[in-house]
Amino acid sequence: MIKGKLKDIIWFVEGLMVLWILLALMTKNYYASIPAWIILFANFLLIGAGSRVDKRFLIYPYATFIVYYGITFYLWYYYFKAFYGKVPEVLWLGFHPSVTILWLFWGWIGPVFIVFLPYLLWFSRYVVDKKSWENFVAEAKQFREKEGLE
Amino acid sequence: MGGIEEMKLITTVVTVIYMAICLGIGIYSKKRAEAGGKEFFASYKQFGWLLAGLAAAAAGMSAYGYVGGPGLAYKSGAAVWYMPWFFVLSYGMMTWLNGKPMRMMAEIARIETFPDLAHERYQCKWTRFFLSLNLVFCIWAYLGTQVLGGGLILQWLTGLDAGIAGVLILLVTIIYTYYGGMVGSILVDGLQGFLMILSIVGAFIGCIMIIGSFDNFVTTVGSSSLGPHYVDPVGFPTEAMLPLVFSWIFVLAFGVVGQPHVNTKFYALKSYEDLRFKGFIGGVGYGIAGFMYMLPAIAVLYLVAIGQVQPLKIADQAVFVFAEHIPMWVTVVIIMGLLAALMSTASSFLVIGSALFTRDIPKAFGKELSQKDEVRIGRIALLILGLGACIFGLFGGYMVALLGVLGLGTFVACSLPVVIGYLWRRATKEAALVAQILVLLCSFGISVGYEKLLGLKLPGGIPGYVFYICLSFLVMIFVSLVTKGSAGDRLPEKMKIYFRHLE
Numbered sequence: 256m257i258k259g260k261l262k263d264i265i266w267f268v269e270g271l272m273v274l275w276i277l278l279a280l281m282t283k284n285y286y287a288s289i290p291a292w293i294i295l296f297a298n299f300l301l302i303g304a305g306s307r308v309d310k311r312f313l314i315y316p317y318a319t320f321i322v323y324y325g326i327t328f329y330l331w332y333y334y335f336k337a338f339y340g341k342v343p344e345v346l347w348l349g350f351h352p353s354v355t356i357l358w359l360f361w362g363w364i365g366p367v368f369i370v371f372l373p374y375l376l377w378f379s380r381y382v383v384d385k386k387s388w389e390n391f392v393a394e395a396k397q398f399r400e401k402e403g404l405e
Numbered sequence: 406m407g408g409i410e411e412m413k414l415i416t417t418v419v420t421v422i423y424m425a426i427c428l429g430i431g432i433y434s435k436k437r438a439e440a441g442g443k444e445f446f447a448s449y450k451q452f453g454w455l456l457a458g459l460a461a462a463a464a465g466m467s468a469y470g471y472v473g474g475p476g477l478a479y480k481s482g483a484a485v486w487y488m489p490w491f492f493v494l495s496y497g498m499m500t501w502l503n504g505k506p507m508r509m510m511a512e513i514a515r516i517e518t519f520p521d522l523a524h525e526r527y528q529c530k531w532t533r534f535f536l537s538l539n540l541v542f543c544i545w546a547y548l549g550t551q552v553l554g555g556g557l558i559l560q561w562l563t564g565l566d567a568g569i570a571g572v573l574i575l576l577v578t579i580i581y582t583y584y585g586g587m588v589g590s591i592l593v594d595g596l597q598g599f600l601m602i603l604s605i606v607g608a609f610i611g612c613i614m615i616i617g618s619f620d621n622f623v624t625t626v627g628s629s630s631l632g633p634h635y636v637d638p639v640g641f642p643t644e645a646m647l648p649l650v651f652s653w654i655f656v657l658a659f660g661v662v663g664q665p666h667v668n669t670k671f672y673a674l675k676s677y678e679d680l681r682f683k684g685f686i687g688g689v690g691y692g693i694a695g696f697m698y699m700l701p702a703i704a705v706l707y708l709v710a711i712g713q714v715q716p717l718k719i720a721d722q723a724v725f726v727f728a729e730h731i732p733m734w735v736t737v738v739i740i741m742g743l744l745a746a747l748m749s750t751a752s753s754f755l756v757i758g759s760a761l762f763t764r765d766i767p768k769a770f771g772k773e774l775s776q777k778d779e780v781r782i783g784r785i786a787l788l789i790l791g792l793g794a795c796i797f798g799l800f801g802g803y804m805v806a807l808l809g810v811l812g813l814g815t816f817v818a819c820s821l822p823v824v825i826g827y828l829w830r831r832a833t834k835e836a837a838l839v840a841q842i843l844v845l846l847c848s849f850g851i852s853v854g855y856e857k858l859l860g861l862k863l864p865g866g867i868p869g870y871v872f873y874i875c876l877s878f879l880v881m882i883f884v885s886l887v888t889k890g891s892a893g894d895r896l897p898e899k900m901k902i903y904f905r906h907l908e
Binding site for chain 2: 262263266267270273274276280282283285286288289296299300302303306331334335339341342346348349350354356357358361362363367370371374378382383390391392394395399402
């Protein structure tokens with residue numbers, strides 16, 4: 256699904272996202288960098304899966320990544336502002352809620368369940384299957400022999 | 406003998422045994438490493454996903470995570486925790502972006518190093534040269550800081566001068582890496598990855614024994630003279646940490662995507678199917694080790710808040726103050742984890758550094774060695790590089806601190822053109838070359854000159870590396886759109902085959 260012109264467009268969008276992040280940070284609009292950050296890294300999943308992206312991939316992990324990080328960044332901001340400059344009245348697992356979002360939601364749940372899990376579960380579907388790999392290895396070997404690299 | 410002295414003596418004895426084991430593993434892997442440059446520099450197809458994954462976790466976590474990280478977290482509060490946690494995400498991104506492409510590139514061309522990838526993709530010797538140059542400076546910077554970090558550990562244990570102590574640790578690392586190359590490095594890294602994870606269990610138990618519960622920590626520290634900013638997500642002082650927090654969210658999510666010493670572990674996998682689990686093990690392993698940024702700082706801040714410990718004059722002492730307040734067996738485990746973090750990163754750097762001098766820079770000028778000669782010359786280069794780093798760490802003084810600023814940022818910025826290159830057929834050699842030159846200029850011009858020597862800050866208060874990581878990325882995208890070299894229809898034949906199968 257993601258190849259040819261569409262891939263070029265995604266890389267162009269990635270360039271715009273990085274430009275957005277840089278401008279937001281340099282003009283002290285730090286929070287404005289987050290939407291671009293979410294799209295930038297979600298799109299890396301699309302690029303990684305390339306032509307193997309299908310409708311299911313667009314829902315999980317792609318859209319799930321965007322929604323999950325969108326919600327958790329909002330909650331992080333909400334609780335940061337709510338308890339700014341005081342001891343928090345509510346604790347999550349013993350920490351300031353925004354700090355729990357930091358180590359649990361961003362450090363563990365997001366990476367494990369949205370980024371690693373689809374790679375683990377559907378390796379053949381979204382990364383490479385046995386037949387494709389063997390075809391590639393055979394063609395690569397043929398090329399190396401032709402070029403005298405063996 | 407007092408309690409602390411006894412604990413230090415036992416820890417020293419265990420350290421000596423541990424180092425002897427590392428040396429033994431290095432010598433044991435000598436024969437496998439000597440098979441050729443592919444084995445010595447890349448450990449090509451030697452290991453399964455568990456060992457390679459643990460090695461990736463260990464190589465990603467440096468001495469900084471065990472000494473500098475807790476020190477900074479003690480000084481600035483929870484804001485520093487963004488560093489490990491966004492790094493975990495970067496292991497996931499690395500898996501999606503680098504795993505399959507790096508393995509495919511190694512099937513179709515003779516790849517041993519990161520600059521090899523750049524060369525095969527762009528067919529440009531100057532891109533290879535400038536990438537190698539950028540990596541050389543990063544490696545010197547990292548090795549210098551590993552000497553300093555190691556020095557602090559042995560100094561605390563034995564009372565030796567920090568510089569000499571750091572050199573001693575690096576010497577042990579040099580010896581086992583000299584014999585075993587990347588094969589020995591990964592075998593030792595596997596053990597070290599396991600030790601690092603074990604040390605976190607110890608740190609967690611030690612931390613809970615001091616603070617009682619995390620609720621108690623938050624309430625006590627937040628309402629003490631330290632203040633609530635130490636327990637909030639942006640830390641202390643809030644205004645100063647805000648640009649850093651958002652910079653880290655961005656840069657550290659790239660993290661290992663642009664770290665050659667972690668990525669080269671993909672070559673070590675026996676089968677392409679091992680890709681499935683390797684990244685996961687690396688990420689989870691790092692995720693566990695990442696707690697080291699938090700736990701010692703939490704415990705020491707608590708001890709300061711209740712008046713049991715005086716505020717630290719040197720923040721980097723936080724992990725050692727923590728070690729003095731926990732049971733002896735926990736201290737031993739933590740110090741082993743600390744040494745493991747330091748030595749695993751240093752050995753990976755020594756191997757890829759020696760490859761730069763043996764393979765990458767000579768190849769940029771058309772000189773190529775046989776596989777056997779690569780191992781022989783590589784070992785000499787490794788010795789020179791390692792001993793040079795020792796001398797630099799001992800006598801470099803201010804220069805160590807100056808070069809120390811070229812770490813992760815330069816790594817990511819100079820690796821991005823390679824990563825984008827093997828993911829996007831439109832990426833051009835002109836863009837890659839311009840990006841490499843700009844990274845070199847910015848690393849010294851902004852990080853060393855503008856920020857370190859002149860003490861100035863970029864607009865928004867962001868660190869200089871954020872600027873040149875973005876610049877490298879933008880150049881790769883937008884210059885590629887207006888140039889054509891080694892891209893699209895002008896791709897080298899092998900790259901056409903590669904992209905046909907990748908996409």
